[in-house]
Amino acid sequence: MNYWQRRFKREILLSPGKHCLLQGHTGAGKTNLLMWVVDGFFKLREELPSNEWETLVWFDRGKSSEILQLCKLGPVRVLIPEGCDLEINTFGPEDLDIEKEYFSNPSQIWHLLDRDRINVICLQRFLIDPQAFPPVVSKLFKSLILDSFNYKIHPENCPPSLLLPRITLIIDEINNIAPSKGQGSGSREESSAGAWIQQNVEQLRSQKIRLVGSTHGWRKLRPGVRSSFPSHIALPGAYYPSSEKPKLARFNRLFETLETGQCCLIFEKDVFSDPFKVPYLGRGEDLGFILYHGQMKKKKQPQQKKPSYETLLQALAQLAQQPQAEPFKN
Ligand SMILES: Nc1ncnc2c1ncn2[C@@H]1O[C@H](COP(=O)(O)OP(=O)(O)O)[C@@H](O)[C@H]1O
Numbered sequence: 001m002n003y004w005q006r007r008f009k010r011e012i013l014l015s016p017g018k019h020c021l022l023q024g025h026t027g028a029g030k031t032n033l034l035m036w037v038v039d040g041f042f043k044l045r046e047e048l049p050s051n052e053w054e055t056l057v058w059f060d061r062g063k064s065s066e067i068l069q070l071c072k073l074g075p076v077r078v079l080i081p082e083g084c085d086l087e088i089n090t091f092g093p094e095d096l097d098i099e100k101e102y103f104s105n106p107s108q109i110w111h112l113l114d115r116d117r118i119n120v121i122c123l124q125r126f127l128i129d130p131q132a133f134p135p136v137v138s139k140l141f142k143s144l145i146l147d148s149f150n151y152k153i154h155p156e157n158c159p160p161s162l163l164l165p166r167i168t169l170i171i172d173e174i175n176n177i178a179p180s181k182g183q184g185s186g187s188r189e190e191s192s193a194g195a196w197i198q199q200n201v202e203q204l205r206s207q208k209i210r211l212v213g214s215t216h217g218w219r220k221l222r223p224g225v226r227s228s229f230p231s232h233i234a235l236p237g238a239y240y241p242s243s244e245k246p247k248l249a250r251f252n253r254l255f256e257t258l259e260t261g262q263c264c265l266i267f268e269k270d271v272f273s274d275p276f277k278v279p280y281l282g283r284g285e286d287l288g289f290i291l292y293h294g295q296m297k298k299k300k301q302p303q304q305k306k307p308s309y310e311t312l313l314q315a316l317a318q319l320a321q322q323p324q325a326e327p328f329k330n
């Protein structure tokens with residue numbers, strides 16, 4: 001481990017609630033780097049007392065059978081909406097440690113976590129309808145924020161006396177959850193998920209809940225969210241606008257020329273490391289494939305009845321019968 005990696009361990013991995021944002025173009029190695037971070041957290045357990053272990057939560061996007069790759073790093077618990085299911089198929093005689101839990105409401109997810117497993121939230125693939133995804137994520141983050149502020153989140157295997165268990169949410173393509181204006185589907189609920197995160201990101205940090213997210217473009221992510229990450233990782237193609245990150249913007253050319261899997265670790269005050277290559281951890285697709293069965297449906301809003309012409313007339317008649325107020329006299 002070189003100086004920068006030791007610093008990454010000390011200032012980021014060992015610092016509860018420290019948010020971190022990865023940036024790089026498609027194919028730069030973002031998903032692999034997130035896996036490397038998961039691996040790093042698991043390895044750290046050997047040297048930490050158990051009350052300092054992070055509970056890891058991975059947001060599954062239903063791509064490239066990532067869950068199978070995660071199984072190589074540690075035991076997995078998948079969280080699936082009721083009425084939907086996952087079918088896991090492997091190419092070899094792999095003995096995978098995958099446990100399934102089902103939830104009827106996204107707000108239950110935070111009460112189904114296990115500190116000793118990689119908790120994989122499977123939502124996106126069950127919410128293909130663009131109208132259905134935003135309200136569910138919005139609900140999910142709202143309940144995370146409210147429950148954590150009320151000290152109600154206690155993952156399994158955490159000592160009950162531990163008031164603030166450390167939690168890391170790993171969100172690949174976090175711009176899908178908190179897109180900037182014009183990048184998402186534009187629904188009200190969608191901006192609300194991003195707004196909940198933006199408004200509470202600092203408070204989440206003090207509740208020891210952190211976001212480790214990735215995006216393939218700085219401007220794809222909601223401005224108030226992208227500005228709240230104190231640490232970053234630049235992968236090939238990372239681009240920082242000079243209006244928001246003047247110091248890093250001077251090195252956009254360097255970030256552009258990084259090789260696949262190479263990155264610069266960026267600490268507070270935008271001090272950054274020499275480029276180095278993270279180990280390649282392989283692809284889930286080479287281990288097998290996952291089938292997702294079922295779809296979560298958008299809940300129908302009860303239709304509000306329009307008042308009829310007669311009801312309006314009745315209301316006006318009632319108003320007319322009410323005694324008039326006395327004119328004001330000196
Ligand atoms: N550290 C690495 N070393 C070598 N090759 C890598 C590394 N990281 C990624 N790759 C290669 O790049 C491909 C894309 O990686 P991925 O993590 O999926 O990128 P992204 O998520 O940015 O699109 C991988 O399938 C692999 O072939």
Ligand SMILES: [Mg+2]
Pocket residue numbers: 030031032172
């Ligand atoms: Mg990726």
